[in-house]
Amino acid sequence: MKITDACVYPRPFGDSSVRRMALEAHELGFDSLVAVDAPPCEFAGVTIVHGVVIRGMPAQEAALRVKRCRDTDAIVSVQAGDNGQNRTMLAMRGVHILCGIHRTDRYAFDHVTAKMAADNGVAVDISLAPIIKERGVMRQRALDRYHDIVRLYLKFEFPLVISTHARSVLDMRSVRECSAIASVIGLDGTLVEQALSNVGALRLPHSAVRVIQ
Amino acid sequence: MTSRPPTLRDKRRYVLIRTDPAGTAPDQKELYYAVHEAVSSLWGDTAAAQIHMAVVAAEGEYVVVRCRRGMERELVIALTTVTSCGGQRISLRTIAASGTIESLRERIALLQAAESRVDLPDECTIDGGRYIICRCSGQKVDVIEKGFKNTTRFFLTREDLEDI
Numbered sequence: 089m090k091i092t093d094a095c096v097y098p099r100p101f102g103d104s105s106v107r108r109m110a111l112e113a114h115e116l117g118f119d120s121l122v123a124v125d126a127p128p129c130e131f132a133g134v135t136i137v138h139g140v141v142i143r144g145m146p147a148q149e150a151a152l153r154v155k156r157c158r159d160t161d162a163i164v165s166v167q168a169g170d171n172g173q174n175r176t177m178l179a180m181r182g183v184h185i186l187c188g189i190h191r192t193d194r195y196a197f198d199h200v201t202a203k204m205a206a207d208n209g210v211a212v213d214i215s216l217a218p219i220i221k222e223r224g225v226m227r228q229r230a231l232d233r234y235h236d237i238v239r240l241y242l243k244f245e246f247p248l249v250i251s252t253h254a255r256s257v258l259d260m261r262s263v264r265e266c267s268a269i270a271s272v273i274g275l276d277g278t279l280v281e282q283a284l285s286n287v288g289a290l291r292l293p294h295s296a297v298r299v300i301q
Numbered sequence: 302m303t304s305r306p307p308t309l310r311d312k313r314r315y316v317l318i319r320t321d322p323a324g325t326a327p328d329q330k331e332l333y334y335a336v337h338e339a340v341s342s343l344w345g346d347t348a349a350a351q352i353h354m355a356v357v358a359a360e361g362e363y364v365v366v367r368c369r370r371g372m373e374r375e376l377v378i379a380l381t382t383v384t385s386c387g388g389q390r391i392s393l394r395t396i397a398a399s400g401t402i403e404s405l406r407e408r409i410a411l412l413q414a415a416e417s418r419v420d421l422p423d424e425c426t427i428d429g430g431r432y433i434i435c436r437c438s439g440q441k442v443d444v445i446e447k448g449f450k451n452t453t454r455f456f457l458t459r460e461d462l463e464d465i
Contacts (some may be wrong), residue, residue, distance in 0.1 A: 104456035111440055111458060147459070150352075154368060197449040220382050223342050257456045258321055265381045265395065272343075 090119035091263055092214055092287040094251035095139060095165060097124050101257030109257060110134040115249065122163045122251070122287060125160040141187070143167035147176050158182035158223060165213065168192050171201065178204040185244035185249055187213035189237060193210065193232040198203040205246035211290055212237055212246060214283065216261065216269050223271045234273040247290065249265070311353070312370035314398055318403045319391040320362045320414075322443055322454060324436045329359045331387040338368060340379040352376055352408060358402060364393075365402055365411045373398050390454075425462055427455075 093113060098106035106123050106211055110131040113121050120135035128138045140162045142150050157164045158181065165185040166177045168294060174196055177183055186205065189197050189212060195213070214237065218230035241248050250270060254260045261269065267280045275283065319417040320327055327335075333356040341349040358365040368376040380393045395414070399405050416438060425432050425444060432455070436443040440458045 100453075103453060103463045105458060107458040108441065108456045112456075141422055221384055227342075256390075258390055260392075261381055265377070267376065268378045269381055271374075290446070 089285040090135065091281075092119065092120040092249075092283045092285075092290050093118055093125065093216070093254070094122050094138070094163070094211075094249040094261070094287055095141070095187065095251065095253050096121050096251070096260070097253065097255045098126050101125070102259075104255075104257045106136055107131050109254070109260065110136060112257040112260050116260060116265075120287070128161060132156060138162040138167065141165045141167070143188070147173060150177070151180060154180055154182045159289070163290065168196060171196050171198065174201050175204060178208055178210050183210055185211045185213050187215065187251070189213070190218050190233045192233075194233070194236070197233075199240060199244070202240040202244040206244045208288070209247060209290070211249045211286055212241070213254045214248060214250050214270065214273070214275075216250065216266060217259070219269055219272065220252075220259070220261070227270055231273060238274045247286045248279070249286050249290075250280065250283045304392050310403050313353075313367055314370045314373050314400060315357065315402050315405055316366045316368065316376060316380070316398045317371060317396045317408060318366060319394045319396055320364060320386075321394060322390075322436070322456070323362060323438055323441070324443070325389065325391060327360050327364075327386045327391060329356050329364075332359070332364060335383050335386040335391075336380065336393075339383045340376065343379050343382055344375055348372075348375060352379075352452075354379075360406075360409050361413070363390065363396075363406050363412065370400075442463070 096109055098104055098109050099276055106126040111136045113134045114118040115301055122137045122139040124139045124141050126136055129136045140157050142153050154164055164182055165187045166183050168174050168186050168189045176200060214234055218227060250266055252259055267277055270280045316443045336354060344418055352375055353369045354376060356365050357367045359375055372394060377395050378396055383393050397408055423434060431447040432444040433447055434446050442457045442459055442462055444455050
């Protein structure tokens with residue numbers, strides 16, 4: 089069970105190298121990081137997982153990119169859109185994480201999409217960045233959306249992942265701090281631990297019946 | 302004015318934090334405003350009054366923040382949302398909480414003694430640009446682009462410098 093930050097952006101997206109982020113993650117209590125467009129490697133005892141974020145493109149184009157990533161070890165995150173787009177993405181094989189739900193409208197992720205996420209084993213990303221960086225209405229909206237996601241999560245039990253979306257080592261937070269911030273949206277310590285260790289399970293092929301012994 | 306007897310005073314807790322990036326020692330007053338803004342924007346004025354936050358000591362990059370006992374969790378969550386101070390990007394890392402400032406001062410002395418510095422050349426070249434190495438501690442190297450404009454701080458490792 090590896091404690092993982094589900095999305096960080098090292099250089100050239102941010103100001104920190106992937107090695108520096110790994111060093112910092114090790115000090116902050118993480119075992120692995122999903123780093124966007126970084127080659128998979130291990131540094132300072134932290135496993136770097138190659139991450140792909142698909143955003144700002146029509147569903148057909150997104151489907152092509154997901155297809156291209158399907159046979160790789162990459163964790164594929166897709167930016168959430170409206171309800172119809174989210175349903176399409178959740179039904180697509182090869183999508184691991186649905187991210188950026190805090191930016192969508194209230195009806196973009198409802199009980200139907202929650203059930204689809206649970207059935208297809210697609211995780212929903214709780215980004216701590218809007219809680220940390222935003223102020224006022226934007227943060228209130230994000231908190232409201234996350235409260236709603238947690239309520240659906242407790243009912244449908246789809247996988248949940250937590251990420252900092254850090255573009256710098258200054259944006260990274262420790263496991264304890266992540267847990268404290270997540271408590272604001274109603275996630276207790278056990279649920280946070282489960283969410284932080286979910287990334288490893290996302291890479292396993294999803295099937296209705298799983299042999300455990 | 303006489304001070305209250307100890308039994309009538311508020312019980313307080315002290316939280317030790319480290320400011321990142323390393324080597325930055327923000328002004329105590331500016332840090333107070335930054336933390337106060339973070340507390341009141343996250344929890345509102347009512348909870349901010351209950352937290353009763355104050356920056357009581359600063360030794361280099363280590364800072365001691367006071368709060369009312371029982372409100373440490375709220376203070377620590379608010380501290381994680383501080384992203385800048387006096388126009389400079391910072392991050393506050395919570396290290397410990399204690400009932401006395403004295404025990405945190407001892408902790409600061411231990412932490413400062415354990416810090417290791419490595420001597421590296423003053424400058425380096427990355428992608429054709431000249432950079433000043435402003436901080437080097439263990440594997441970590443912080444560089445700032447040379448010049449008056451675009452003086453962004455980059456966070457690298459010694460291996461990154463060798464590769465470049």
